[in-house]
Amino acid sequence: MARRYVAISGSPSATSRSALLADTLLDRLPDGCEGTHLRLSTLDPAALISADWRDPGIAAAVEAVSQAHGVILVTPVYKAAYSGVLKCFLDLLDQFAFAGKAVLPLATGGSLAHALAIDYGLRPVLQSMGARHVVQGVMVLSDHLETTPAGGLVINEQAERLLAPAMKHFLSAGSDDPALSLMGHPDPARLHPPAAPALKV
Ligand SMILES: Cc1cc2nc3c(=O)[nH]c(=O)nc-3n(C[C@H](O)[C@H](O)[C@H](O)COP(=O)(O)O)c2cc1C
Numbered sequence: 001m002a003r004r005y006v007a008i009s010g011s012p013s014a015t016s017r018s019a020l021l022a023d024t025l026l027d028r029l030p031d032g033c034e035g036t037h038l039r040l041s042t043l044d045p046a047a048l049i050s051a052d053w054r055d056p057g058i059a060a061a062v063e064a065v066s067q068a069h070g071v072i073l074v075t076p077v078y079k080a081a082y083s084g085v086l087k088c089f090l091d092l093l094d095q096f097a098f099a100g101k102a103v104l105p106l107a108t109g110g111s112l113a114h115a116l117a118i119d120y121g122l123r124p125v126l127q128s129m130g131a132r133h134v135v136q137g138v139m140v141l142s143d144h145l146e147t148t149p150a151g152g153l154v155i156n157e158q159a160e161r162l163l164a165p166a167m168k169h170f171l172s173a174g175s176d177d178p179a180l181s182l183m184g185h186p187d188p189a190r191l192h193p194p195a196a197p198a199l200k201v
Helices: 017-027 045-049 056-067 084-092 116-128 157-172
Strands: 003-009 033-039 070-078 102-109 138-141 145-147 153-155
Touching (some): 003 017, 003 056, 017 033, 017 102, 017 145, 017 153, 033 056, 045 056, 045 084, 056 084, 070 116, 102 116, 102 157, 116 138, 153 157
Parallel strands (some): 003 033, 102 138
């Protein structure tokens, strides 16, 4: 079975560098991996705010997360925190939606002064949603991400020095061990189903 990865980008902007970064990282997945980009700004805003799981876009996004082995989150830093769009999406997911998964948290922002937003704001939420392993996050300065007229992204050397090892770490944090697939979930019966009772004769 192909290893599945989801990148969730949380910018409301139509010209989002965070979204382009998510696309770039998905393009770097090794052969045999499947990548899906959930660009949250393309979801129906009313459905997102009201956590409407019946909405086809929301349902597909929730399903993509549940099927993923690993999740990359890319959020712009807004007011020293992760974006409100990302918050809406995380709030509609199941409490343990990241159980068993490796998660790579990334942020783009104007100032490294707010790099702490990843570990102070985002990491505790991901951990409490059951993530098996939240790897070291990276904040990338928007000045280090240059958009091209063709709609592409050029990542400068300084940012690349941080992103390349983070991706390596993330990819090596994945596991095919089924016993780890619900690690982080609080219900041990789902993690290790009880053995059938021995029959008395
Ligand atoms: C409303 C708003 C608030 C922002 N607040 C911060 C901030 O507190 N700290 C920071 O470093 N950058 C801040 N920025 C800059 C963005 O994080 C930065 O431009 C980011 O790369 C935008 O990502 P995007 O292109 O994916 O939307 C803010 C930008 C906006 C529009």
